[in-house]
């Protein structure tokens with residue numbers, strides 16, 4: 001990434017940086033992001049052309065082409081969209097601005113501002129320059145056509161942005177959120193192109209038939225051939241020409257040369273047929289790709305467009321897109337939940353399959369979260385919305401999948417590099433085949449030129465190159481449908497290499513909702529000690545403390561706690577009625593020298609039952625022991641057994657004591673346990689596994705194990721549906737708490753990996769065979785087109801197969 005810093009009016013470079021949701025991605029202040037839509041971009045050679053033209057622009061900092069969506073995402077500073085468009089169109093491809101929303105960077109808000117007076121690039125430049133100096137502005141997107149300015153800014157900065165717009169005399173009004181929908185791009189194909197294709201086919205067959213009786217060079221055959229080319233081949237020639245101009249050999253350039261060559265050596269009907277077949281194959285391929293793309297958008301189709309909202313005198317049905325946060329919405333039995341929200345009245349059961357992939361009904365009562373797209377199966381509920389329609393959990397999932405597919409997986413990078421060498425090499429061989437035998441050995445020119453033309457058709461790397469993104473997007477989509485959100489092709493591909501999976505104990509293997517089981521008073525009465533312990537515990541949100549607090553309920557009048565403090569990995573302390581108390585684990589007792597053999601014996605006895613024991617200490621004396629037990633998740637054992645069967649070594653990491661940890665590990669079937677770890681020790685454990693050469697996954701809740709999650713090769717977050725941060729920070733987010741989803745992920749990752757390599761082998765194998773046949777004179781142009789397009793289709797269909805991959809382990 002370059003370090004261009006926009007210069008502000010006061011002359012100081014403004015190089016503030018903002019982190020992005022993507023790992024390691026950093027924006028310069030004033031960076032703009034624009035998504036260009038390139039409908040004709042279906043092959044990497046074409047995205048390469050656009051990329052090359054954009055790179056020439058000074059100020060472009062990052063270019064991410066996305067073949068599946070036929071988009072190019074550009075990050076830049078100090079340029080206008082018009083300049084970008086001009087540069088991109090230099091490639092000869094049609095390029096438009098894409099209205100579709102780019103993801104909002106983490107910790108930022110997005111506002112859409114209607115600026116009535118902004119309709120030319122001068123104003124754009126003006127705004128850009130002014131806002132680049134405003135604090136807290138991460139990115140701007142301009143849509144001059146609609147006069148909309150989209151600003152990603154730090155929360156609460158919107159008034160400053162508006163003020164800045166006032167200052168430069170433009171002003172603007174904020175649009176209600178929810179206007180920028182995730183919208184499926186309209187299909188590009190027109191009915192007329194089908195007619196052209198059909199007529200072209202008829203003409204090609206007629207040319208072939210006529211040539212059979214009157215010979216190739218008859219004027220009728222020539223006429224029909226030219227007609228076929230005019231009907232089905234002009235697009236190919238046009239695209240081919242733009243590519244050749246840039247010294248780029250894409251499939252269109254190669255086909256144009258091959259067809260033209262066939263014409264020159266007098267093979268008219270064959271030229272017609274090849275042109276027609278190529279057009280058909282291209283159409284089929286585009287259709288299959290559309291299918292992969294629509295599979296992702298299909299996830300979004302599950303939401304309902306309308307919501308029944310509360311108005312002054314009853315309920316009213318309105319478009320879901322315009323409903324503001326905090327609106328009261330009703331969901332009748334059988335209806336889809338329209339928006340994310342929180343139940344405020346009634347109770348029901350909900351089928352959350354669209355989010356979690358599991359259609360087990362989930363109970364919902366007051367306070368519980370509801371997710372847009374899920375189905376209300378029980379009674380009527382009213383809920384208050386917590387997110388606009390375009391930022392619902394489901395919308396985030398769709399966006400995450402779309403973004404994930406744009407980031408290149410390692411295999412894809414390998415394939416792309418390979419392709420850049422492959423085509424010129426085959427092209428070179430073809431030239432040699434055309435020229436050398438006739439020149440050196442007196443071969444027949446026509447024969448050898450023909451063989452060379454066949455090779456040109458085979459020189460196209462499209463099958464190879466298209467296979468990886470299709471496979472990856474199918475895998476990502478299949479995972480999302482099962483409630484597994486994978487944040488990049490990289491992780492999907494890397495999953496098959498995992499050798500060690502580190503699992504947090506609390507909340508991952510166990511339910512994370514412990515309850516109090518024992519109180520052992522060492523002094524005074526149980527109630528006396530519970531009253532003190534509960535007062536401390538209520539101030540903490542650690543699950544162990546919460547269990548103590550919950551048990552006490554509101555039996556005791558609240559006590560004032562002064563100088564409350566949490567002691568990392570140990571417990572809490574505070575002053576009650578002038579006395580200093582501590583509540584925490586064995587380690588804390590040892591630190592205070594308050595331990596005794598008798599106490600230790602009691603602690604061990606509780607811990608060996610798998611309970612977590614903490615001690616209340618007052619005035620340097622142990623006053624009572626509280627034990628809490630956390631139930632193991634129902635499917636933990638099964639998941640661990642399957643992971644082990646897949647050859648992955650599960651390791652339990654926990655801050656809890658050794659006895660409890662081992663008791664739980666025994667219950668779930670884990671052999672290796674690391675206990676009494678402070679949060680930073682978890683990170684060290686991950687590093688240690690990695691230094692032994694292991695590829696390490698880490699499953700956690702992302703709260704105090706965030707550094708370990710980030711260090712692991714793949715960080716998994718469980719139960720992500722309710723927590724925004726987990727969706728955004730984890731590499732792989734499991735939407736519910738079922739640990740069997742980990743197994744589902746590994747299976748899917750392995751399937752993806754093998755499909756990727758099957759495809760590479762398939763594509764290269766077919767090409768190799770035909771290359772040999774062509775040199776030997778055994779292959780015709782027809783066969784070459786069939787082989788080339790057949791290979792493309794095979795790999796695309798093979799990739800789409802993943803959409804139906806049975807992730808058995810996810811099913812009950």
Ligand SMILES: Nc1ncnc2c1ncn2[C@@H]1O[C@H](COP(=O)(O)OP(=O)(O)OP(=O)(O)O)[C@@H](O)[C@H]1O
Pocket residue numbers: 504505506507540541542544545566567568569570571572583584585612613614653654655656657677678679704
């Ligand atoms: N706020 C607290 N209240 C009560 N006990 C605590 C508190 N904080 C830590 N402890 C004690 O210290 C131990 C370790 O805490 P830590 O937060 O490091 O791990 P954990 O999150 O409980 O376990 P895991 O690593 O399995 O998630 C806990 O098991 C508990 O006994």
Ligand SMILES: [Cu+]
Pocket residue numbers: 586590595596600
């Ligand atoms: Cu001790």
